[in-house]
Amino acid sequence: MARAGWGSVDRLPSGRYRARYTVPGTSNPEVRVKAPVTFETKRAAEGWLAQERVNFETGRAQPAVLATRTTLGDYADEWIKTRRSARGGPLRPSTARTYRVYLDKHVRPVLGNVALPEVTRDVIRAWYAGLSDDHPTVKARTYAFVKSVCATAVEDGLMPAQPCAIRGGSTVKAKTKVAVATPAQVRALADAMPEHLRVSILLGAWCQVRSGEALELRRRDVQGSTLRVERAVTFTPGEAHVGPPKTDAGERSVSIPPHIADDVAAHLDAWVGGDQDALLFPAHPGDKGHMHGNTFGYFVKEAVKRTDLPSTFRFHHLRHTGLTLAAQVGATVAELQARAGHSTPSMALRYQHAASERDVVLAARLSELATS
Numbered sequence: 001m002a003r004a005g006w007g008s009v010d011r012l013p014s015g016r017y018r019a020r021y022t023v024p025g026t027s028n029p030e031v032r033v034k035a036p037v038t039f040e041t042k043r044a045a046e047g048w049l050a051q052e053r054v055n056f057e058t059g060r061a062q063p064a065v066l067a068t069r070t071t072l073g074d075y076a077d078e079w080i081k082t083r084r085s086a087r088g089g090p091l092r093p094s095t096a097r098t099y100r101v102y103l104d105k106h107v108r109p110v111l112g113n114v115a116l117p118e119v120t121r122d123v124i125r126a127w128y129a130g131l132s133d134d135h136p137t138v139k140a141r142t143y144a145f146v147k148s149v150c151a152t153a154v155e156d157g158l159m160p161a162q163p164c165a166i167r168g169g170s171t172v173k174a175k176t177k178v179a180v181a182t183p184a185q186v187r188a189l190a191d192a193m194p195e196h197l198r199v200s201i202l203l204g205a206w207c208q209v210r211s212g213e214a215l216e217l218r219r220r221d222v223q224g225s226t227l228r229v230e231r232a233v234t235f236t237p238g239e240a241h242v243g244p245p246k247t248d249a250g251e252r253s254v255s256i257p258p259h260i261a262d263d264v265a266a267h268l269d270a271w272v273g274g275d276q277d278a279l280l281f282p283a284h285p286g287d288k289g290h291m292h293g294n295t296f297g298y299f300v301k302e303a304v305k306r307t308d309l310p311s312t313f314r315f316h317h318l319r320h321t322g323l324t325l326a327a328q329v330g331a332t333v334a335e336l337q338a339r340a341g342h343s344t345p346s347m348a349l350r351y352q353h354a355a356s357e358r359d360v361v362l363a364a365r366l367s368e369l370a371t372s
Contacts, residue, residue, distance in 0.1 A: 006053040009045045019045035073112030076103050076149045086247050093241045094234035102142040116158045124163045136172045144170035179313050181321045192303035196285045199267040202260045204318035208340050211315045220276040227254045240290040250341040
């Protein structure tokens, strides 16, 4: 093997010459760059090395070389800026803000200055092991964020392989079991809310709207016995952001069950302005501005205290309640998927499973009745 001024040249058994070099500033063998062809003469191989050196020094290097100049922190920052949502648009401001919290608080302190090709599986494992277990959801979501960033880097040719290979790293078992309320408990919770927010509980349970969808509902979205869910509101400090649901399936028409139709009509008459753009649940009755999600959550939490529901019950449990009850009365996976606005059947299958478990309980009670 002959050493060139920049890199090395090897003579192969065939008599041809191979040229390769290790990228300056790294000792990682995975970052060793090899010429795409072999050369007939040693001089030709050395000429290729010389040109690669010029490319490196002038910023025209190939992706494997450029990667060594790009840190994970810088790449992740640009990833957040340019990432597209499932609908093809930019990330929601609230989502981008959450990703930046993960990056700045949990990723950048350890991995921020590491060049992309140096982010190996061992590096990721060590970083992941150092994350606090006190907040397992944050740990799992931060790992999922890094995994997505690295997947894009691999696609861009800036990393040799996906370094995030920790089984179950991005999943977490919920500490609090999602509660399913009875119809009577739903009504009790609605009655415990401030009067101008009472119907939000009924829509959460019986029309399965999310909190962000409920807070963006307007008079025009109530069309007879149908509720149109076309938008949602999210929040960043000092600002509300209105946009479409995360997926196309999130835009949906939901039939309002007859037993709450009068409640909805009465709410429109008493609390909603005549303008078709008037919010159903504004910050204050008569206002045009949105009620903040945290404020709404506070009202729900306080109302829960005045019922026999568990203290951990939250607004999103109403959606779970409604879909579980729909499964129990025979809704198909496709019907649950359409009503909930799920983009895939997998989530709807959870409620089918819950209905099956309920059926087992009912069967056991029938047996008790038969043998008593």
